[in-house]
Amino acid sequence: IYPSSTWFIGGEFPTNVFATWWQQQEGTPIEYWEPLQTYTPVLISDTGKWWFYFFAQTSNGCITYDSVLIHVIDVPCSDSVVFHPLAFTPNGDGVNDVLKLYSQRPAFVKLWRIYDRWGNLLHEERNFWVFWDKMTGKGWDGTYDGRLLRPDVYVYYLFVDCDGTVYFEKGDVTLIR
Numbered sequence: 294i295y296p297s298s299t300w301f302i303g304g305e306f307p308t309n310v311f312a313t314w315w316q317q318q319e320g321t322p323i324e325y326w327e328p329l330q331t332y333t334p335v336l337i338s339d340t341g342k343w344w345f346y347f348f349a350q351t352s353n354g355c356i357t358y359d360s361v362l363i364h365v366i367d368v369p370c371s372d373s374v375v376f377h378p379l380a381f382t383p384n385g386d387g388v389n390d391v392l393k394l395y396s397q398r399p400a401f402v403k404l405w406r407i408y409d410r411w412g413n414l415l416h417e418e419r420n421f422w423v424f425w426d427k428m429t430g431k432g433w434d435g436t437y438d439g440r441l442l443r444p445d446v447y448v449y450y451l452f453v454d455c456d457g458t459v460y461f462e463k464g465d466v467t468l469i470r
Contacts, residue, residue, distance in 0.1 A: 340365045368397040370455035372462050375400050375423050380467035383435035391432040392466060396423040401454040407433055408448045435468050444470045
């Protein structure tokens with residue numbers, strides 16, 4: 294994760310667990326829940342390695358714990374902060390059917406355009422967020438006006454706002470059927 298990000302801890306718990314808490318490093322609990330809650334946000338503002346310990350207590354007084362090591366890194370903004378696969382296969386098999394953008398840190402895409410080799414605009418999206426594992430935009434399914442496009446190399450232009458600086462990137466992507 295990256296500095297100043299909020300992530301959610303928690304999950305489904307057995308019915309006999311009545312209290313849980315998280316503890317960062319070795320100190321006082323950062324969250325204590327009673328009655329039990331499923332998820333809570335945690336904000337980590339510094340880079341480094343952070344151990345979090347999860348404790349659960351049953352109604353019989355039994356306590357168990359588990360831990361997770363979180364690496365917080367600061368990925369600087371650059372013209373390559375947003376990326377995508379070099380090829381995709383929109384063939385309906387559920388794997389790589391949609392070309393999507395990804396990022397090593399939250400980035401706001403101001404404009405994403407895809408063109409064919411003759412300069413015809415095939416896809417355009419504006420004003421959406423990109424994260425490591427998801428994007429709020431739709432992505433491109435390899436069609437234009439509802440028609441399947443043939444396998445080919447397509448060109449893209451991308452304008453990304455990262456921490457107030459706009460970066461421009463261009464490149465190509467291969468559509469494989």
